[in-house]
Amino acid sequence: MNNSFIEMDSCQITKGGQRICGDVFLLERVAESGRVVATLSDGMGSGVKANVLANLTAGMGQRFALAGSDMRKNAEAILNTLPVCRERKISYATFTLADIQPDGSTHLVEYDNPLTLWVRGGTCKDPERRAHIMERPGAFREEVLQFSHFSLQPEDRLVICSDGVAQSGMGTKPHPLGWRESGLRDYVEEILSQDARISARDLAKKIAQRAVANDGYQARDDISCVVAYARTPRKLLVATGPPYEASGDAELAQSMAQYPGKRAICGGTTASIISREWNSPVHVNLDERDRSVPPSATLEGADLVTEGMLTLGKTAELLENRWEADIPAKNAAEKLTLLLRESDEVSFVVGTRINEAHHDPTLPFELGIRRTLIDRIRRALELIYLKKTDVTYV
């Protein structure tokens, strides 16, 4: 598998009455390689104690996997570290660890969580698992670790859940024995038949919400769902600022036109240049009533057109503060933030012609230079949202 982007996202709903979730999900994307390592751990019980145990377990899983040593030894080390509950004689926390390489090669280690679903072409299948049995002193039964190694193809997904999902609805009329893996499978296949391209984030959310609904809208255990989705990367080009040499205008317009992805233009002068070169008018959206930044505009061939400095400044702020999206977006900065967040790879093309207007000393504001703003936005996208970004100065 080439060039797939592994989108991974989770949705967690805490058991009714508890303030802290006893399931912990940790995710790391290795920036240079695109490898993704994720662990979901379910601590016994609920609340703080469960959370601490799950955190400990997931943290170990992540560290060991990222250090790159033998998976089996890692898993054994985790189990040997975890205490065994004195009363119930079972382990304190379960876990599922997924280590996915950008070429799709995937290692799974599963311990006592509901089995991971591997979805291809809208149908759930099982990876070939090898069980590894461990006897631990103090535990009342043997413990089974399941290992699998397989290859994700483009459009494949993994669905990883805590037992709050698989056991949701237990004791209710429609699900006397809980929703179970079979219910989950049917539901995942049903959603995918309606929307084959659903994002990892939305699928995880749908599953978690359905599990809460099974429980009568009050979660009876911590509910976590994690989805990994291997897909063609969503690319976005952001052009801001006029090229240093006026002769670069045509080149910029052309490379934008040929870009294989979405296109955003941030800056009035840049928009005018592209509009002139593409021979396509710009219309400012005067119906945008939120005036904290200048209104966005439309230009055929571009997915979003905004003003430059103010909008980029506000966007950097929204990203850094992990703004929770209200859809529909109310202003140009929110629109740009959403567009950036739904992309996997963002290329910035930054023009370096000085805009005389901003150097007028009488302007009553301090405009950070474009470069600084783009740096802030890139940093937030990479560190908080795990996006790939690059920048070209023209």
Place this chain on the structure above:
Amino acid sequence: MRTIVVTVCSGTACYILGGSDLLTLRDHLEEPYSRHVMLAGSPCLNRCKDRSENKRPPYVTVDGKVYGNMTLETLVKTVQSVLDAS
């Protein structure tokens, strides 16, 4: 009365120096004037870079003619007088 186009610049310099208010022109025009104005925006009217004229942002065009240093008040007056004269 003719119908005229009013283009308010919503580029950075103009927006900051008062252009954001000018975009609300519609709310400040009375009948019959408001019916005869088509309001548009512009990403940059390209005046902010032109130091030759003795004008400053925010810029607006009213019926094709460029005005600088606009406030909501002067814009309303300008629009009314242009329409009155037509």
